[in-house]
Amino acid sequence: GTSQIGGFGAIIDLQKSEYDKANQIVTGIDGVGTKIEIADAMDDYRGIGHDVVGMCVNDILCHCAAPVAFLDYFVCGKLNRRRATEVVKSISEACIQADCSLVGGETAEMPGVYGPNQWDLAGCAIGVRQPDWPQLPETSKIQVGDIVLGISSSGLHSNGFSLVRKILQAHKIDYKATVPWGNSSFGQVLLTPTKIYVRSLLLLMRGGLIKGAAHITGGGITENAIRVLDREAELALDIDASSWPKDELFNWLGSMGPVTTKEMLKTFNCGIGMTLVVSKESAQSVKDALKKCDEKVYEIGKVVRRTTDDLITYQNLENAFDLAKYY
Amino acid sequence: GTSQIGGFGAIIDLQKSEYDKANQIVTGIDGVGTKIEIADAMDDYRGIGHDVVGMCVNDILCHCAAPVAFLDYFVCGKLNRRRATEVVKSISEACIQADCSLVGGETAEMPGVYGPNQWDLAGCAIGVRQPDWPQLPETSKIQVGDIVLGISSSGLHSNGFSLVRKILQAHKIDYKATVPWGNSSFGQVLLTPTKIYVRSLLLLMRGGLIKGAAHITGGGITENAIRVLDREAELALDIDASSWPKDELFNWLGSMGPVTTKEMLKTFNCGIGMTLVVSKESAQSVKDALKKCDEKVYEIGKVVRRTTDDLITYQNLENAFDLAKYY
Structure with a gap:
């Protein structure tokens, strides 16, 4: 109280x-x-x-x-x-x-x-x-073969707006203009409130089903997802950039902006508000539990042995966004 | 840690x-x-x-x-x-x-x-x-005859600056101008950092020597000192406004400003950064302990039976500041 x-x-x-x-x-x-x-x-x-x-x-x-x-x-x-x-x-x-x-x-x-x-x-x-709750991230338990799950975001959340402004300005688009993929205005779409993951995730964490969780904020998936890794361990995250459906907002930003797909992934959450590292064995239970909480969850990658300096690598970057759509 | x-x-x-x-x-x-x-x-x-x-x-x-x-x-x-x-x-x-x-x-x-x-x-x-520390303010222990102590502030701390600005502007005084009572500039005097009372007070509080403490911020002594009182109890604080020496800054503000002494006490800390309510019996030990911590401490009033709606009354308002000094 x-x-x-x-x-x-x-x-x-x-x-x-x-x-x-x-x-x-x-x-x-x-x-x-x-x-x-x-x-x-x-x-x-x-x-x-x-x-x-x-x-x-x-x-x-x-x-x-x-x-x-x-x-x-x-x-x-x-x-x-x-x-x-x-x-x-x-x-x-x-x-x-x-x-x-x-x-x-x-x-x-x-x-x-x-x-x-x-x-x-x-x-x-x-x-x-509480003393008996897992201390996340459990870096020492994260190992090759673990699964990276992504829980969907509700749009941009609260990051990347300086770049969004630049893109809108470059194309002389007003916040009140209607988006090309629906009836809402850009302003309304951009203002979609940040999703709060407490009720979906806390019990799963407390139950020991999650090894690490990363809130995807400034720096996007690229800079945040890796924060669960021990830098000394020779591990990396290998992410399939085409493995989750993208909100049209992100396709649009990718199409219109003077920004590469790599920069998109380093600036915006690109549709993933939280990434989780889970064991291969727990992945299905975690997905099922999250779906029961009305979360959309995707297997977006896995933990691999690190062979370069990069803590994160991407597959299918060319199919990450539908870049032709809004040209 | x-x-x-x-x-x-x-x-x-x-x-x-x-x-x-x-x-x-x-x-x-x-x-x-x-x-x-x-x-x-x-x-x-x-x-x-x-x-x-x-x-x-x-x-x-x-x-x-x-x-x-x-x-x-x-x-x-x-x-x-x-x-x-x-x-x-x-x-x-x-x-x-x-x-x-x-x-x-x-x-x-x-x-x-x-x-x-x-x-x-x-x-x-x-x-x-910790569970065994007194939960301050101990409103139920505060009674008629208790002493109000004031610990000196280091100037304005971080409140009242909108009024200060008005006063300086009204007299066309630059922040870099020298104060009439010394060699510092107004800016230097006004920027004196807020005193931190943790080391002086926490042990005394934990030891049960203090019934209530009020940090004097926006609203001055008038609105803050009373916050230790239970509104249902028919108690008030009777403060002798002349009982502590005033920094020249406060005399100057009182002299130059279009502000009454009552308003001064309701806006600035007027030289008192923290007020304490202590029993008559503990007053001397608390004063001694605070002096050992290099605090300047004054008996500035007492707890009285409340006879009006006012939770705070002042004595000697006319001698609170040296108002003639800077005319």
Whole structure:
């Protein structure tokens, strides 16, 4: 349970929570980056709270920690009530999805430092671990033949927006323009809130079915998936870039952008919000369990013996995206 | 101990720390507000990290929590290496003073959202409590006759800067101008880093010598000191506004500003960074112990029976500041 006595700080009472044996705290802080610009352009702040919560809780989840508390930092030049209300509502909803409590926050009005319409959003998630939970990543258990699973993202999540902006600007496309593959606007598609994987993954992690998990954020699959590997072990991830279906957004970005497929995989999550390393034996159970949680999950690669300096290699890069589609 | 495995979140292992029985987490998030503007005007970022750490750890300290970890959020339009380095160095030094570890952070470069020279700084402190430590404020123990102690601040700390800016602007005074009471510039005086009270206060709190502590931030003594009181109890704080010496900065602000003494006490810490409620019997030991820690401490008031709606009353308001001095 949480309470606010006196109100100087938020108190999280582990004794009164289901994690009364917790002996480790796992914590992470993050912002939503330039996704803010698109929320402003669309004047739509109903998802941005999911983004800040998702960025933080998905990170700590990678260490098999149960999120217990979240705090937000909302800063602006002049308080816009509707915006602030939508943001806080979105944060609150996301905290429910992440099974954590919004225990505190700082709302700062800083005229002079911020312009009247300027604002920013960051947050900090606090999770706990019980002594008998696996300490992920279990680098020493990861071995050749292990399977890499990818759980689908809900679009860009909260990374890669500087490149997206460049691509839209280069083609003189407004955020309110309709996407060529549907009826939504680019802004609406880009603002899709970050998926929160806590409820799908935590129990599987606690049950020992997962050896390592990587939240795919800035740096894309290329820079994040490898973070479960021990650099000393001569292992690498071999990923089949054509093994999961791509949202049209990613095909479009790949088609329109002055960006190679390799750069796509190093910038965007490209449809995979979380990668998992699991044993060959557990792969099917993990896939089945995730599907029961309404996750889309794909076998996207395997752990191989590393023969070069690269911790990650790709197969079928040429078929990763449907690049001809939007030319 | 803290470690970063995999690097998605920071792990704080309570089992390996001196707080291996901790069963409560206390946390707070805060920014440094418009003090940033003065740091920019003076191009001096050597203290601003102390401010963000101080704002957060002094808050959680009020609940008798030992800070164990700190995370910062540093955001800018374009990374200025010297500024970023000075800020992080300042945060690190302050974390040492607060006996906590800088376990993580987010450095965000957000061109487009922030101007090239624009930046901001916030942070989150995480503290823990052992089961046998007093849960402050001990509102039910606070009674008529208890003493209110004030520990001196190091200037404005990180609040009240919007009003300070107004006062300086009204008198067309540059931050680089020399103060009338010394050789420093206004900017230097205003940038004095926030005092961190962890080492002076935590052991006294743990020892049961303090019934309540209030970190004096935005809202000044008036709005913060009362936060240790149970609103249902018919108690109030009666403060002698002339009972502690005032830094010349506060005399100057009171003299020059279009601001009454009441407003001064409701905006600035006015020289008191932390107020404590202690029993009559413990007052002397607490004062002695704080003096040994090189704190300046004053008996500034007492707990009285409340007879009006006001949770705080002041004596000697007319002598609180030397208002004639800078006319």
